[in-house]
Amino acid sequence: MIDTHAHIYASEFDQDRxxxxxxxxxxxxxxxxLPNIDLDSIEPMLETEARYPDICRSMMGLHPCYVDGDVEQTLAIIKAWFDKHAFIAVGEIGIDLYWDKTYRNEQEWAFTTQLNWAKELNLPVVIHTRDSIEETLTLLEKEQDGQLSGVFHCFGGSVEEAKAINDLGFHLGLGGVSTFKNGGMDKVIPHLDLSKVILETDCPYLAPVPHRGKRNEPAYTQLVAQRVAELREMDVSAVDKLTTHNARQLFKL
Structure with a gap:
């Protein structure tokens, strides 16, 4: 299996990485x-990748929650990293209107800018959306010229949203939310196109049941796979095999 979205470089793992x-x-x-989030996460992320070179692979991007009035300077620094290191994706990028809408225009500009990097660099993108699926899809439709690929990570939307994402050529990242009793994903997962599904944890956040509310970790990818297998009435090994194949193809691993 591949945990396609894990922040194990975060300080929450400093004692027992x-x-x-x-x-x-x-x-x-x-x-x-490993998705990047801001300027401060670059060094710990690259150190973690160097420590586990056969296991960890890094991405580079600016998370929407870290977009502010200095976004142009921040993106210039982030872009320069692509000349210094081989990354597997542009991420994590996107739009988040849940906490704060102050920098909404800057978030949209940063998202579009980074989508264009992905085209230039021929890399997939890893997209974060929160309270912004419509806005994100609208921008993506404008930019999708057949060159963009990637994943909507931590997908928790409807069957219709899943179809709209797939129609744009994008995958869905399923994580801990898939196991939540009140998450609604039990109604959605049976209808997903499994050729466009990959697994993730988003650790240390969003731990799956039975660890909900505690620190998440990559080992719990297996719990997500089990939940998908249960909802699809499939063998868990078939889910593991298929989602691993999808992740390898998407990220060219």
């Missing part, structure tokens, strides 16, 4: 993909 990686391996997670 080796153990976290070992637990992931023991649960059949062979690779852990």
């Amino acid at each position: 080796d153990d976290v990686v070992q637990r992931a391996l023991s649960q059949g997670v062979s690779q852990i993909l």
Whole structure:
């Protein structure tokens, strides 16, 4: 299995990162993909990748919650990193209107700018949306010229939204929300196109049941796979195999 979205470079893992990686391996997670969020996360992310070179792979991008009035300067620094290091994706990028709409215009500009980097660099994008699925799809439709690929990570939307995302050529990242009793995903997952599904944790956030409310970690990818298998009436090994294949294709692993 591949945990396609994990922040194991975060300080929440400073005390036991080796153990976290070992637990992931023991649960059949062979690779852990690391999305960047801001300027401060670059160094710990690259250090984590260097420490586990056969397991961890990094992405580069600016998360919408870290977009502010200095976004042009921040993006210039982030863009320069693509000349210094081989990244597997532009991410995590997107639009988040949940916490604060102050920098909405800047978020949209940053998202579009980074989508264009992905086209230039021939890399997939990893998209974060919160209270912004419509806005995100509208911008993506404008930019999609057949060159863009990627994933809407932490998908928790409707069957119709899933179809709109797939129609634009994008995958869905399923994580802990898929296991929540009140998450509504039990009505959605049975109808998804599994050729466009990948698994993730988004750790340390959004731990799946039965660990909800605690720190999440890559080993729990298996719990997401089990939930998908249950809802699709499939063998969990078939879910593992299919989603791993999808992730390898998408991120060219």
